[in-house]
Every structure is written in C-alpha cells, then in structure tokens.
Amino acid sequence: MKNNNPNLIVQWAVGVIDFLLMNVLIYLLLKFDDSAASTVLTKKLLIVIFNFSMLIAQYFYHTIILIRKLHIGKVAENVAKLTVTQSILGFVIIKGFFNYQGLFRTFVIYTTTLFVVLLISRLFERAVLKSYRSRGGNSRSVILIGNDPANLQVYDELVSDPTTGYKILGYYSNGVFENGPEDLVKLGDIDHDLFGLLDKEDPKRHICDDIFCSLSHNEYERIIKIMKYCDRIGIHFFYMPRTFGYYRLQLKPEMIGDLTVMSNYSEPLLNPTNKFIKRSFDIVLSSFACICLLPLIPIIAIIIKIQSPGPIFFKQKRTGLDGNSFMCYKFRSMHVNKNADKAQATKDDPRKFAFGNFMRKANIDELPQFFNVLKGDMSIVGPRPHMLYHTDKYSSLISKYMVRHFCRPGITGLAQVTGFRGETKELWQMEERVRRDIWYIEHWSFWLDIRIIIMTFVSIFKHDSHAY
Numbered sequence: 457m458k459n460n461n462p463n464l465i466v467q468w469a470v471g472v473i474d475f476l477l478m479n480v481l482i483y484l485l486l487k488f489d490d491s492a493a494s495t496v497l498t499k500k501l502l503i504v505i506f507n508f509s510m511l512i513a514q515y516f517y518h519t520i521i522l523i524r525k526l527h528i529g530k531v532a533e534n535v536a537k538l539t540v541t542q543s544i545l546g547f548v549i550i551k552g553f554f555n556y557q558g559l560f561r562t563f564v565i566y567t568t569t570l571f572v573v574l575l576i577s578r579l580f581e582r583a584v585l586k587s588y589r590s591r592g593g594n595s596r597s598v599i600l601i602g603n604d605p606a607n608l609q610v611y612d613e614l615v616s617d618p619t620t621g622y623k624i625l626g627y628y629s630n631g632v633f634e635n636g637p638e639d640l641v642k643l644g645d646i647d648h649d650l651f652g653l654l655d656k657e658d659p660k661r662h663i664c665d666d667i668f669c670s671l672s673h674n675e676y677e678r679i680i681k682i683m684k685y686c687d688r689i690g691i692h693f694f695y696m697p698r699t700f701g702y703y704r705l706q707l708k709p710e711m712i713g714d715l716t717v718m719s720n721y722s723e724p725l726l727n728p729t730n731k732f733i734k735r736s737f738d739i740v741l742s743s744f745a746c747i748c749l750l751p752l753i754p755i756i757a758i759i760i761k762i763q764s765p766g767p768i769f770f771k772q773k774r775t776g777l778d779g780n781s782f783m784c785y786k787f788r789s790m791h792v793n794k795n796a797d798k799a800q801a802t803k804d805d806p807r808k809f810a811f812g813n814f815m816r817k818a819n820i821d822e823l824p825q826f827f828n829v830l831k832g833d834m835s836i837v838g839p840r841p842h843m844l845y846h847t848d849k850y851s852s853l854i855s856k857y858m859v860r861h862f863c864r865p866g867i868t869g870l871a872q873v874t875g876f877r878g879e880t881k882e883l884w885q886m887e888e889r890v891r892r893d894i895w896y897i898e899h900w901s902f903w904l905d906i907r908i909i910i911m912t913f914v915s916i917f918k919h920d921s922h923a924y
Contacts, residue, residue: 466594470519470581474538475510477573482506485566505549506542513542521582524589524596524620525613531582533903535574543567589621596665600627601646601682604670606696608633611640625664646678654685662689670696724900725863733902738836742829749823756787756820764809766792769824774841777864782833784841785824789815798845800880818916825867837905838866839893840877850886860893863900870896870904873911 486499517538521531547563588594598614600607607627614622626641627633628650633640644650653663667686671679679695686693724730757768770788773781789812790796790805801808801816808816815821828834834841839860842850851857871877871892880886896904 466522466581466585467519470521470578471514473577473581474514474519474574475507477577478506478510478542478570479503481566481570481573485562502550506546509546509549510542512545513538517541519578519581521578521585524622525617526582528579529903529907531578532575533901535578536571536903539567539571539574543570586619590619593621595621595623597623597625598666598668599625599643599664600640600668600670601629601650602670602696602698603627603629603631603633603636604696604698605633606670606699607668608636608640610668610670610696611637615639651681654681662691664691666692666694668694668696670698672698723862723897725897730900730902734835734900734905735832737902737905738829741836742826745823745826746830749826752823756815759811760788763811764788764791770796770821772796773844774865775844775847775861776833776841777861779847779858779861781844782828782841784833785827787815787821787824788812789821798843800846819868819912822867829867833864835864835866837868837870837896837908838864839869839896840872841865850890853883854887854890856894857890860890860897863897868908868912869893870908873908873915 482503486502517534520526520534523530543563543566547560585594598610600610611624614620615624624640626643628643628646630645630647632642667682669679669682673679683693685691725734753768760768767788770786770790772784772786774784776782789809790801790807791809793807795807812821825834829836847857869892871889874892876885876889876892880889
C-alpha cells in the first residue's frame, strides 16, 4: 500500500488533467470552428457526450506513465489509442443517436489536436514523476536472493536509471558474487540470516517491496518457503532463471491447452490475429508502393544502363522464413562482379557506380523488394535477409543466429534503424544485429512496425554513416 497509493494518486491526477485539457479543447473548437458551433446539438449536450466517451476511453487506456521501465513509444501508442477510442465513440454517439451530419472535419481536427496535447502533457508528467523518484519518492525497495549472475543482470537493469525509483537493499546468499559491484551489499546467508528473519510471524515485518530470487530448482524447498512468506506479507516475488555460463534462459509462459509450459522465446506472430494484421498491412502498403514504383522503373533502368552495362535488377538468393531460401530483388547498384554472393559492400567499394552509390545511400535500391513482400517472401518490417554464404558462416559462430528466421525477413528492421545496418567488420556487430532481430521477433506489435517505418523514412533524409 505504501507504494501503490502514490501510484493511484498519480493515475487519478493524470486522468483529471486529461479531462481538463479535453474540455478546454472542446471550448476552443465550439468557439472558433463554425461547423462545430452550428450543430443542432446544444453545447452542453455536446460536452456531456465528449466527457462520457472520454470516461469510457480512460477505462480501457488510462495512463501508463507509472510503469518504471517504459519506452516513450509505448506512451505515444497508449495516448493514440486513448484519443482515437474517445473520438470514435463520441462520433458514433452523435451520428447514431442524433443523426447529425457534417462533424467529420471537426472530429479529425479534434482528434489530432487532442493527441498532440495529451502527448505533450504525458511527457511533462513523466518528467515530473521521474524527477520525484530520482529524489527518493515513490521508491520500491528490492532484495536479491542467490549469487547467480542472473541477479547481477537484475541489479544492472534496476540501478541503471535512478529515475525508476528502485533501491537495492542488498542480497542474501550462501556464496558471494564474483566481481560484483561494490554497492551491492551482502545482507547474510539464506538458511540462518534470511530464514531467521522470515520465521518471525509478524505481518508488519515488510522487509522490502520486491524480491528477485535466482536459486537452483534443486533448492525448491527454500524457494517455496520464500514464496509463501511473500504471499503472506504482500511482497512481489520474481524468479530469475539461472544462467549457464554466459547463456541465460529467457523463459516465458505459454499455454498448451490447460497446461502452462515455459518457452525460451515468445513469438507474438504465432498468434493468427497478429499474423493476419501484419500480412494485411504488408499487402496494402506493398501494393500501393508497387503501383507508385512502376512509372519510376524505366527512368531508373535508363540511368543504370548508361552508367553500368548489365541487368537492371540484381537477383540473389537470401535466407528467409524458417531458413528457406528465396530470390530477393534489388535495383543493381554495382558493376557485375564474381564476389556479389559473398562480399559485403564496403565504404569505398570499387564495384559501386555513381548512381548505384546514390541509390544505396537513399535506400532506392531496395524498392523492388516490395514485389517480394507482395509475393509473401518478405515483410515490410523484419530482420534483413542475409546472403546464403553469410547464413552458413554466422550460424556456426553465433548460437542464436537462426532464431532470426522465425519470422519473414523485412525491407527494413529494428537493427537497421538503430545503427546496425551495412557492413559487419567484426563478429560483435553481427551478434548485436542478431540480438536486436530476436528482440523484434519477441516484442512485435503493429505499433512497433509503424515506429520502425517512420524511423526508416527519417533516415532517408538524415544520412546514416553506415549506409554504403
């Protein structure tokens, strides 16, 4: 309760601010928008409808800025859902119950403006909350149990950003952390010190808010005892899968009938609904792109032919979904050469011709891959497809390399818009690219695809030093 009450206060406060901002916006629209002001509905009734629809939208999409580890993109996504839901509901009520015509333009202006206003408000509110937490307010105290390296990862994650408000009190373990941080204090051993504390039947003995435990399954009796204590006192218990050397099991629950099993990967795109949404979006966007591309092909073809003899399109087998190969299409940006299927492009690659170099920097050479998307070989967003040679090479060097083929490859991807496109001179660069590809597969959402597409579009105008 000590930690939940401030969160509830913040949630209610943000909700009240949302209603205030919305009503100010409605007032301004009614005052300055002729179509809204001339409605047959009374202004009071219009305000009631807007407030009612906002109340319903807040129920489903109330603020999430209280989450301690939160990406700004998630905040924008939540605000978008809130404003769109509220606007559609208000529009439906007015059209359905009052059959009023002519408010569509007003609703578009209202929805767009409300989104911008609420997003700015969220950023300010989030900054205030983070500042408050960094000064020690609304904090959560944490105890680690066990000296497995997995708990060091917990420590690094929680203390890396002081604005999240986590305070690590220390750890209990029968051993010690090797090369552990100096600030991570050992509070005692498990059997004597920790259990001596837990055995005291005092419901007011709230030793911390969260416990992260990383003990072996062979120590199930200790784990159960700790879990029972947490349930009795009201402490959040988290079990961290132990590491195997530098390899950590990232287990996630899945349902097989009524049975809960743990998988080392979560794949949102295995869900038929998500798969349908992504494929439908791919078909619509790639169809539009292909239609727009048709008149440009002759112009690009002429320039390529003038600067470099050979075919217009570059065709190459790449590794796709489930490790199957497919023929990937690009506008040819290099002179015909025998190393095309093995050597990556370098910064001053002599194989590139002038217009080809321009196409690569502006991503124009990738445009024919929209036909691959339409065929079903690729998606708009996903891990970039690699040459078969590189798949054979890196699959033996990087243990999780083939996991990136759990979804269709993309024209653009998370790794490409976060600084890991182009040539991979060292192994760690490919390892980081693979890590980001796998993160994308495990955290896919429609809104994540939209953010990556926007970031890709921005990169066309903002030169990427890795684009060559």
